[in-house]
Amino acid sequence: MLILANGRVLNEQGELMEAHVWVEDGVIRRITDVKAELPDGAQVIDVKGKFVSAGFIDMHVHLREPGFEHKETIATGSHSAARGGFTTIACMPNTKPVIDTADTVELIKQKAKEEGIVKVLPYGSITKNELGRELTDFEALKEAGVVGFTDDGVGVQTAQMMKDAMARAHALGMPIIAHCEDESLVVGAPVNEGPFAKKHGLKGIPNESEAIHVGRDILLAEATGVHYHVCHVSTEQSIRLIRQAKQLGINVTAEVCPHHLLLSDEDIPGLDANWKMNPPLRSPRDVEACIAALEDGTIDILVTDHAPHSAEEKARGMQLAPFGIVGLETAFPLMYTKFVETGKWTLDMLIKRMTSIPAATFGLNTGRLEEGAPADLAVLDLDTEREVSPEEFLTKGRNTPFTGWKLKGWTVMTIVDGSVVWSDSVQ
Ligand SMILES: NC(=O)N[C@@H](CC(=O)O)C(=O)O
Numbered sequence: 080m081l082i083l084a085n086g087r088v089l090n091e092q093g094e095l096m097e098a099h100v101w102v103e104d105g106v107i108r109r110i111t112d113v114k115a116e117l118p119d120g121a122q123v124i125d126v127k128g129k130f131v132s133a134g135f136i137d138m139h140v141h142l143r144e145p146g147f148e149h150k151e152t153i154a155t156g157s158h159s160a161a162r163g164g165f166t167t168i169a170c171m172p173n174t175k176p177v178i179d180t181a182d183t184v185e186l187i188k189q190k191a192k193e194e195g196i197v198k199v200l201p202y203g204s205i206t207k208n209e210l211g212r213e214l215t216d217f218e219a220l221k222e223a224g225v226v227g228f229t230d231d232g233v234g235v236q237t238a239q240m241m242k243d244a245m246a247r248a249h250a251l252g253m254p255i256i257a258h259c260e261d262e263s264l265v266v267g268a269p270v271n272e273g274p275f276a277k278k279h280g281l282k283g284i285p286n287e288s289e290a291i292h293v294g295r296d297i298l299l300a301e302a303t304g305v306h307y308h309v310c311h312v313s314t315e316q317s318i319r320l321i322r323q324a325k326q327l328g329i330n331v332t333a334e335v336c337p338h339h340l341l342l343s344d345e346d347i348p349g350l351d352a353n354w355k356m357n358p359p360l361r362s363p364r365d366v367e368a369c370i371a372a373l374e375d376g377t378i379d380i381l382v383t384d385h386a387p388h389s390a391e392e393k394a395r396g397m398q399l400a401p402f403g404i405v406g407l408e409t410a411f412p413l414m415y416t417k418f419v420e421t422g423k424w425t426l427d428m429l430i431k432r433m434t435s436i437p438a439a440t441f442g443l444n445t446g447r448l449e450e451g452a453p454a455d456l457a458v459l460d461l462d463t464e465r466e467v468s469p470e471e472f473l474t475k476g477r478n479t480p481f482t483g484w485k486l487k488g489w490t491v492m493t494i495v496d497g498s499v500v501w502s503d504s505v506q
Pocket residue numbers: 141173231232233258355356357358384386387401402403404
């Protein structure tokens with residue numbers, strides 16, 4: 080028996096209360112009053128004053144292995160996840176090779192078992208090599224254990240290909256997860272279309288490049304009945320379409336990243352590619368729409384889109400550097416400090432969007448702090464303020480626009496299936 084003693088947990092009313100969390104055989108056995116007597120022989124960890132949460136779930140992570148191990152590996156990415164309080168992460172298939180066969184799924188599952196310290200759920204690609212030409216073998220990928228199908232990194236450019244993919248996924252009871260980007264509207268643009276692009280003489284990515292795919296795919300989801308999940312929503316127009324689709328009862332869900340809730344293109348200090356990601360930082364109006372959508376449930380869940388790149392790659396400048404920023408180690412501190420500490424949201428609201436809602440959206444048996452649930456837990460310090468220092472990251476990536484931000488909500492211990500996989504005191 081492992082007992083996390085004297086911590087604070089969220090009760091069913093969404094209020095913090097003091098409790099002991101009892102863990103046995105990888106499962107949460109009991110959540111008791113702190114007056115409950117502790118049995119002899121139990122391993123007791125005193126977490127007084129700390130917040131004990133169900134471990135976070137991130138359905139959008141780039142682990143880069145196989146093929147881009149200089150950016151990240153399953154080992155480094157899963158350590159980064161644990162340091163951020165994440166106990167389950169879903170990894171995107173834009174690796175080399177692309178996760179488009181059962182063999183590659185097996186390889187990832189094997190590596191994750193040997194070297195990963197959190198639960199790693201692979202996605203399979205929609206099209207072979209993510210080229211948009213030919214569908215992968217959905218049956219074989221499902222059999223191998225993927226959680227869904229996505230060509231994240233690129234949009235599926237033709238409606239027919241997407242419709243075929245949706246029909247096949249639906250027949251298998253699997254979701255389609257879509258990176259929404261119409262390439263004919265982008266062509267080489269590195270940042271959002273707007274004042275920043277203009278000022279620096281850069282081409283801009285218009286909002287419609289995202290929203291056109293969202294609108295198209297909602298119609299196709301309606302026609303096929305598939306569970307359709309929209310990746311990294313960044314625009315007011317996409318949100319409008321998703322809101323309407325939900326009202327019509329179409330099976331659509333959506334995710335948003337912390338950076339699209341906290342930064343706009345007006346915040347970009349200059350031509351530093353640590354501010355370059357896809358979709359790009361949009362206008363303040365889009366930021367407001369994303370926040371409102373996560374609040375009212377139009378957007379279901381929070382994800383990081385953790386996208387590590389090497390310092391050399393990011394040094395190529397705004398036009399040439401690859402898109403993407405890291406996110407696993409800053410997501411909760413950013414959201415806690417900027418939305419909960421400020422009194423905009425309750426802690427319960429945030430935690431649900433990082434635990435039980437992603438679990439329910441993707442049918443995962445975790446993400447609940449309750450008796451009988453898997454003991455996937457994060458112990459968090461909500462009081463100590465620390466600066467974001469990329470040199471401390473466990474990810475290989477240092478590409479973040481949040482360097483120097485003073486935040487609270489740092490993870491002190493992460494537990495997966497009842498075992499302590501990471502703690503800030505033993506590293
Ligand atoms: N988000 C990003 O800016 N980059 C991602 C790709 C993606 O999520 O589309 C990557 O793989 O680097």
